[in-house]
Amino acid sequence: MSDYSSDENEITEYLLYRNRKEWKDVTPVKQDDGEEPVVSIDYSEAYEDCYDYFRAVLKNKEISERALELTRSASRFNPANYTVWQYRREILKGLDKDLHEELDVIQEIILKQSKNYQVWHHRKVLIEWLKDPSKEKYLTEKVLAKDAKNYHAWQHRQWVIKTFNLYEGELEYIDTLLSDDIRNNSAWNQRYFVINNTTGFTEEVLSREIDYTLFNIKAVTENESAWNYLRGLLLHDKGGLSKNEKVTEFCEELYKSGNxxxxxxxxxxxxxxxxxxxxxxxxxxxxxxxxxxxxxxxxxxxxxxxxxxxxxxxxxxxxxxxxxxxxxxxx
Amino acid sequence: MEVKHTLEFTPNLHKKYLLMVLNGKLPNLSSMDTNRSVFMYFALAGLDLLNELDSIPEKRKQSIIEWIYSLQVVNEEELVSGFQGSTVLNTEENKGQNSPYKWAHIANTYSCLLSLIILGDDLSRVDRRAILNTLRSLQLSNGSFKGAKDGVEDDMRFVFCAASICYILDDWSGMDVERMVSFILNSISYDGGIGQGPELESHSGSTFCAVACLALSKNLHRLTKAQFHALRRWLLLRFGCGFSGRPNKPVDTCYSFWTGGALKILDAYQFIHDNKLNHLYVLMTQDKYGGFSKWVNTISDPMHTYFGLAGMSLMNFGGLNKMFCELNVTRRAHEHLKRVQETWK
Incomplete structure (x- = not known):
């Protein structure tokens, strides 16, 4: 909920809707905020103008090119307005628009508003419609390159991987993230997610993962994420937390070394x-x-x-x- | 009022800040236009913690109540009943009537109901039946809840809103409780914490939501002994020089409530309770013009102001009113709710 900024400021040479020829036939509809409103917002003239026309077209659920353009402006003014996105999707369907173009539009917004729930949801619905996840890993990687722990990006990535079975290469990607930051808890969580949904924690995998984790704990012994992952692995060890020799030997040695x-x-x-x-x-x-x-x-x-x-x-x-x-x- | 240094608790400035949020015209918040009722709840709940509700004149309290009821949607046909987040779609023409996309949102229904309770309303104009019917239709087959009829995501936040609404309306027919419990249990991570959904990373926000749902629906006992232990441990480890929301993430004012509140519900807050460090971080995020921010030296906002105060209430700091954590509201307001519920019996 920390994104208060919209990309309102970036709109240059903006013409108010009431001054646009193609909107002459529409009567703008004012918002009714009651006599004594609460948490009032000091709307800019352009914001109010745009939403006056938005309310007007919504009344009749107008499906048109101009309505589509209007929702783009309305979403610029407030990317968190889920009604705007919902209506926009209905127009996209109604006009049978090329959804790949819409993917480009929303990608641009996501890269600027990467902690906004509504824009990610719009993306998800488009992918569900298109059944084409080919650009999603790249998009989430772009977002994660800026903030490697962005919860929305990870959530979207997990959904795509799970829905379209795109696990291949994911462990390698996680390795690169962990080599950048061994304390990246999101990456450790993703590691668990991948293994749990692919090979499962067989004896062989468990042994490999324990080696991997102990190696990383040794490098940074105060890394909670790695210790938590180790505990997660041992949930799959029949002996529980305390009977895996590799782990107990490692811990005892670490302790003896004075750690x-x-x-x-x-x-x-x-x-x-x-x-x-x-x-x-x-x-x-x-x-x-x-x-x-x-x-x-x-x-x-x-x-x-x-x-x-x-x-x-x-x-x-x-x-x-x-x-x-x-x-x-x-x- | 002169502020000598930021570590002096300044309740009077916070009161002024929250009254400004409630009554003023806010610039730069237009992207939150759709969530004005949530901001209203932060302001009212914050004033309640400060024991300053009386600084709102009686007449104004009434007009706020009227504004809240103007957000209520009763639409049994489309199953979109509840409260809207703001008046963006409301016009002179559709006043009191249903119209396209005039849909309630679960987070706004939660915020509006709590705001009414804080203001002392008796909820007599709330259409409980319609809200519960809609609520039931928002639950997914895996037990989670989506926020509104269409076009909105689903996750643990909305499960918490749904459980709170059932608790407030004292009627759990608004959901399949068993399904909710299984969604929560399925969202427990390998590290003991709880994510926004199955397999997602543990997070104090979603962990609070999940724990509060179990408590409100009297299902905390459904956690196994091992789950209970691991959950408390995970939450306790979120405490350092302040509270954080995930392992290896920086501390943030709002987690003094999300993490602290979950610990309270699980009877584990006592293990860190009288540490002198507890309130220090929150005080450091105090703005000298009132309000709290996420981090030191950032701009205050209504959300972090409310959660900063709520977090400090858990620490028994500053003479703040006590919390009923499960619902994220003061005990005073919760007692009022209980009295209102008596009249429904």
Whole structure:
């Protein structure tokens, strides 16, 4: 909701609709804002003029070239007006217009208004009509080149990939984004999306992805996105969070090397939570360990969440007393 | 009033700013022309947090209520009932009548209903039946909601609006609750947070919406123990020198409510509660002419002003009124709603 700017200022040599020959036969219709309006807007003369004619054609749902042109102006003044876009689509259909031309129009607007819901929706409907997704990856890549975490672009990209089965090359694209910024959470999310919808997390894929993730965690150990992805991978490991040897060895070594990333410590705490009442084993994930870790988090490495780590310790302690299999289902 | 430095909380300036949004003529906001009712809600809800609703004269309150009702559409035939976002399509000729594209939007219905409640209206002129009938038609087969009859996207924001409308009207026949719950559960990400829809990146805004939907419909227990734990952890990690909305993204004023509110609902706000850092970031985004902005040294806007105040209310800072987070409104207004609902029984 942060886009307040329209491209109103860019309209040069603009002729008011009431001064245009082709609109002579139409009587403009004023907005009725009531006697004492709320959150009033100080419309510019051109804005008001355009919408006076917009209200006039809407009344009869006029389907014409001039109405199409009018919706372009109205959308320039307010690209967030979904009625304008909806009406414009009906005119495009009614006049049987070349929708590829419309793709160019909307592409230009999206590149300027890339956080506007309505323009992305217009694009989506056009692609649904055309059943032609060939330009969508390029468009979203252009937007993501400016803002690699633009939620609208990712949402559109996922929709296109899923609808038209365009997964090929996506992992490579993600690699380039992650090599630009290893902390790009949107790219990590996309990685999960691609694998989940293609190969799935088979044993082989899981092993490959774990290698990839551990390699990246080693490079930047305070990267929440990579740690989260690792947790996501282990949702598919039969042993849970704490029984994948590659992962546990990596974590233990990282810890021994003196690393105290709060994300590392948090994973170790959760491993303790998982194993705390597996009595009799040679598990290193014990209540004693949890105590040490939670105390360190609370007093040294993640002090702003001190109370939470105390709570986690209490939870683990409680679980250890309940013994095996007594896990309650309540929160 | 002289402001010595931006870290001094200036409620009086925020009051003036919000009254200006409500009553003044706003320049440069024309691209929000279609969402004036949302801005009205931000202004009224903000004044409510400041305990300054009385700075609106009684007569003006009445005229605001009249303006809101002028946005109501009752159109059972096309199933487009509810409230419009503004008067863009309203003319002398179609006053009180249905006309092409005079459609309600779910976010505006939500904003208008809450605004009426904040102003103390009894909702007696709201056509509850028509709104619920339309609402039902906006739910998609996967449980999500689109914002309006046609031409509008669907996502978790609108699911939240739909759940809130059912809660306000005290009637869940406006949706298939089971479908809504399954949409929410399907939108939980591998990292524990919740996205705008299935497989989308976790985001504090959509996470708040999802959590509030579960709470309003009394379905929080549908989260498994593991989901509940992971969700709280994900939200708690959004707190640093302020609140952010996604991992590795900068802090932003509005997330002090989106993230904070979700933590409150999940009974986890206490884990960060009395940290002295909490309100610092929000205060740094205070504008010296009133209002709050997204980031330090940017221009204030009504949305961030409201969410800045709401976020600080959660921090028990500045003597602000307390929130009923699930609906994104003060407890005071929520109590009024409960009294109104009593009269429907």
């Amino acid at each position: 105290r990333s709060p994300f590392l410590l948090a994973v170790l705490v959760d491993m303790c939570y998982e194993q705390v009442n597996e009595a009799g084993g040679d598990s290193v994930y014990t209540l004693e360990r949890a105590k040490q870790l939670c105390n360190d988090l609370a007093t040294k490495y993640d002090t702003i969440r001190a109370k939470y780590w105390q709570y986690m310790l209490d939870t683990i302690e409680k679980k250890s007393k309940e013994g095996n299999g007594a896990e309650s289902t309540s929160h």
